[in-house]
Amino acid sequence: MATRLEQYGYGTAWQHITTDYYEGHRPQMTDYHMHDYYEISLILSGNVKVLLSDRAEQSDRCRLVLLRPRTPHYIVCRPDQLYRRHNLLFSNDFLADHADDLQSLLPAFGKNGVVLELTVTEAETFLSLIQAIKAEQDLFRQKLLLLYFLSLAKGANPSNATPTALPPFISGALDYISEHYAERLVAEELAWKLHVSRTALMTNFKKHTGSTLNEYITRYRLRRAIKKLQSGESEPEAARLCGFHDACNMIRCFKKHLGMPPRKYLALHVSEAKGGSAE
Incomplete structure (x- = not known):
């Protein structure tokens, strides 16, 4: 992977x-x-x-x-x-x-x-x-x-914090999502591919990444969709290429996770870019 x-x-x-x-x-x-x-x-x-x-x-x-x-x-x-x-x-x-x-x-x-x-x-x-x-x-x-x-x-001295060892199946899950985000992703099937139980995958994913598996996959797809839309793809095509069922589902995810539909988000993003960084 x-x-x-x-x-x-x-x-x-x-x-x-x-x-x-x-x-x-x-x-x-x-x-x-x-x-x-x-x-x-x-x-x-x-x-x-x-x-x-x-x-x-x-x-x-x-x-x-x-x-x-x-x-x-x-x-x-x-x-x-x-x-x-x-x-x-x-x-x-x-x-x-x-x-x-x-x-x-x-x-x-x-x-x-x-x-x-x-x-x-x-x-x-x-x-x-x-x-x-x-x-x-x-x-x-x-x-x-x-x-x-x-x-x-x-x-400089390294961090005094005690690091938490990352189970190989978590980095494996992250890698798999980055390769297959455009496909249908199901927790049970992903756990089977990584040779762990669904419970172990879901529990450890939340523990180590701070988000649920489904939340992470959705945000990952949204980032890819934003790039596709910025490059000129239509909403239906961006939805298809990024693993959403259809444009309506993608728009619902934009509203839920980003607080606005794609067109408004892109317009705001362009406006912020023209305004420069917050520094």
């Missing part, structure tokens, strides 16, 4: 490095995925669960999450607390002329991702570096700032 590769539309437009900021009281529309680039998330507030391929860590402390390319992950927050995070994304090409330095700093990312628990002072230091990287116009100095950031991360 293969975890979905998500590029989030950056492509060549971000020219090897970019930052973004998010805050809100509800979880983002996200799911289990990976990227072709390095991702660093500075979590400043919120009760947030970081789910990696082999473990899950939940805390309301400031944390730094470091992920090398093609590291499966899923970050989800509880909606009753304000969630704030900064992302720093960069490609191998960005540090190609500092390949030896990058190689020496790779332990900061670990094998399956690293989660660092930060003091307020440490979080402020990493935040100031992200802001400096974003503001820096000189490419050479920008690279040096990134290398300094990584050297600090490499020297």
